[in-house]
Amino acid sequence: MSDIAYVRGDATAPLGPGAKVIAHVCNDAGGWGKGFVLALSRRWPGPEAAYRAWHRDRATSDFGLGAVRMVPVEPALWVANMIGQRGIRGAGRSAPVRYEAIDTALGRLADQVIELGAAVHMPRIGCGLAGGTWSRIEPLITERLVSRGIAVTVYDHGKAGDARRA
Template identity: 75%
Template structure:
């Protein structure tokens, strides 16, 4: 059975051949400006522009927890903007991460990855500013992507 591949490095620079989807978690209030999205925006303008338009026009689209927006950044590189956190601040309702929304988004992402014949690349989604723990997210990635035969690489600094 396939496993998640862990590597050191930058998830915005996947070093494999073929079609690649870079997956990351976004908030549900239209905020783009901290964390991994900064690395994405330094490389490509499209993911941020598409996310902002998706949020702006949310009355007429599927923007919301669990939704996925696939944005083509290069010929063989797509970015998956996945809505997996409620707001941006830790407060009385706990941390912003919403594991059920990440699960739904990963399930939707799997369909796109299979359709494109793509591998999936990500930081430890939902575990930075969203405040989640990898021990809760990793099984979702394994269940929704790896078990369906989708190659997954997780990037980290350590």
């Protein structure tokens, strides 16, 4: 079993051969317009459109904390919209991250990624606008993905190729 690989670069341009899934955390409020999602939307319209439709149909769909939707964006490349935060952060409000939801979503993601024979690529999910801490997220990734033999690469924004261990 390998560790998480940490690299400097753009998580929307995942490195290496083979099938890949770009995983990221979304909110349960229907908001898409800040943070990593902007980089996704600049490259592909599909993940945002799928998220908005999923949220709009939430009364009759599985949309909610812990849910995952895989959106194909290129041959052998998918974006996993994972619902892992309650609402959005506002003035005076606590961090919207929900670690239990991220844990559930990662477990669901693992099953789909194994079926695809894919590697997972991501920014530091749950640690930006969601307000989470990497020391709580990293063990969830290790338990749900790495322990099942899934290769995981985490991208820190910056010049590609400047690898570092967090």
